[in-house]
Amino acid sequence: xxxxxxxSKNQQIIFDLIDxxxxxxxxxxxxxxxQKRGIxxxxxxxxxxxxxxxxxxxxxxxxxxxxxxxxNSSCQISKATAFSICESCEKVTEINNSxxxxxxxxxxxxxxxxxNKYNLEFFGLCKKCISKKS
Amino acid sequence: xxxxxxxSKNQQIIFDLIDxxxxxxxxxxxxxxxQKRGIxxxxxxxxxxxxxxxxxxxxxxxxxxxxxxxxNSSCQISKATAFSICESCEKVTEINNSxxxxxxxxxxxxxxxxxNKYNLEFFGLCKKCISKKS
DNA sequence: AGTTAAATTGTTATAATATAACATTTTGTA
DNA sequence: TACAAAATGTTATATTATAACAATTTAACT
Numbered sequence: 001x002x003x004x005x006x007x008s009k010n011q012q013i014i015f016d017l018i019d020x021x022x023x024x025x026x027x028x029x030x031x032x033x034x035q036k037r038g039i040x041x042x043x044x045x046x047x048x049x050x051x052x053x054x055x056x057x058x059x060x061x062x063x064x065x066x067x068x069x070x071x072n073s074s075c076q077i078s079k080a081t082a083f084s085i086c087e088s089c090e091k092v093t094e095i096n097n098s099x100x101x102x103x104x105x106x107x108x109x110x111x112x113x114x115x116n117k118y119n120l121e122f123f124g125l126c127k128k129c130i131s132k133k134s
Numbered sequence: 135x136x137x138x139x140x141x142s143k144n145q146q147i148i149f150d151l152i153d154x155x156x157x158x159x160x161x162x163x164x165x166x167x168x169q170k171r172g173i174x175x176x177x178x179x180x181x182x183x184x185x186x187x188x189x190x191x192x193x194x195x196x197x198x199x200x201x202x203x204x205x206n207s208s209c210q211i212s213k214a215t216a217f218s219i220c221e222s223c224e225k226v227t228e229i230n231n232s233x234x235x236x237x238x239x240x241x242x243x244x245x246x247x248x249x250n251k252y253n254l255e256f257f258g259l260c261k262k263c264i265s266k267k268s
Numbered sequence: 269a270g271t272t273a274a275a276t277t278g279t280t281a282t283a284a285t286a287t288a289a290c291a292t293t294t295t296g297t298a
Numbered sequence: 299t300a301c302a303a304a305a306t307g308t309t310a311t312a313t314t315a316t317a318a319c320a321a322t323t324t325a326a327c328t
Contacts, residue, residue: 008276008324027314041279046315051276062196063253065285065314084247095243103237107256109229113218115258119197122241124249142294142305161285175308180286185305199285199314270328277322285314293306298299 007057013037014048015069018058024066024092053078061085061092063121072096080105082120088129095122141191147171148182149203152192158200158226187212195219195226197255206230213251214239220260229256 007015013034018025025033031045039045049067052058056078058067063085070078071094082095082104104118141149147168152159159167165179173179183201186192190212192201197219204212205228216229216238238252 010277042315043279043317044277047276062255084243084245084249086247093245097243100241104254107234109218109231109256111218111227112261113220113256113258114264115218115256117257118254119257120238120252120254121196122243122247122249123251123253124247127246130248144306176286177288177308178306181305272327273325275322275324278320280319281317283314283316285312287312288310290309291307293304295304296302298301 007052008048010039010044011048011051013039014045015052015057018052018067019069021068023090024061024064024068026064026066030067059083059094061121062119063123064090064092066092068092068094070094079117081118082122084122084124084126086126086129087123088125088132091126091128095120141186142182144173144178145182145185147173148179149186149191152186152201153203155202157224158195158198158202160198160200164201193217193228195255196253197257198224198226200226202226202228204228215252216254216256218256218258218260220263221257222259222263222266225260225262229254 006012014030017030017033027042027045027049030049031039031042034045049058049060053060053067056070058069059078059081060067061083080101082097082100084093084095085091100120104120107115107118140146148164151164151167161176161179161183164183165173165176168179183192183194187194187201190204192203193212193215194201195217214235216231216234218227218229219225234254238254241249241252
């Protein structure tokens with residue numbers, strides 16, 4: 001069976017919501033927003049989220065328990081993710097920097113472990129929030 | 135008031151438990167383990183964990199919702215953390231690699247954001263688990 | 269078209285993780 | 299000794315996530 005490109009109904013509903021959101025969405029906020037579209041239970045949301053993460057359409061921001069759409073059109077599977085997070089306004093942006101990804105993908109520590117995946121979260125203040133404070 | 139070096143009673147109890155554990159501990163597992171020592175409520179555990187994270191004695195492994203003692207004696211505040219996580223046995227090790235930390239601490243993306251903190255989690259198979267599979 | 273296996277969905281209940289709110293006590297030091 | 303900050307104790311509740319089971323849909327292959 002050739003890999004389906006299309007999302008299922010629930011997956012599509014939830015992806016659309018996340019994709020048009022300017023900020024990461026949390027699972028129960030998603031649930032609340034899709035109840036009018038017939039998705040009633042947390043598990044329906046979590047199952048769609050799991051699948052979307054697995055196929056790389058969305059990423060989980062671990063430190064926030066929230067989900068954002070993949071910004072990187074070529075990113076089919078999310079084995080190498082990096083984000084910048086503003087600690088003031090909570091804006092999250094996916095970092096797409098080939099120097100960084102090359103460095104981390106080829107990184108080898110002395111423990112002899114072979115890495116096949118990484119997730120990196122940078123924290124700081126975004127431009128807007130820096131200017132607000134000064 | 136000069137910064138206290140010593141931990142409070144609850145902080146010490148919880149730090150000792152985490153520090154002697156070979157693996158990351160979860161909050162409710164900690165709670166269960168310290169009940170005999172008089173800590174009865176989740177909030178008592180979370181408050182101690184928050185403080186210990188803040189002062190850099192422990193780190194939170196975000197992808198696992200678990201806590202490990204800082205392996206790096208010089209790490210008083212945890213602004214730059216990196217871990218390797220075995221996806222088979224769940225062993226977690228703090229990575230202490232100056233090349234990596236220099237690279238990431240000085241990393242600047244094109245978005246103009248100033249980072250003051252990062253957390254990096256590598257996933258893969260540890261040596262033991264690689265040999266088990268082959 | 270009919271068969272089949274995998275994927276998805278629906279549903280109820282419950283587990284696991286984390287914080288709010290408020291009162292009290294301890295600690296370090298001015 | 300009085301004050302402010304930090305830590306503690308306690309009850310209740312909010313938030314995040316999964317278990318278990320049944321039914322339906324999908325897509326590849328006869």
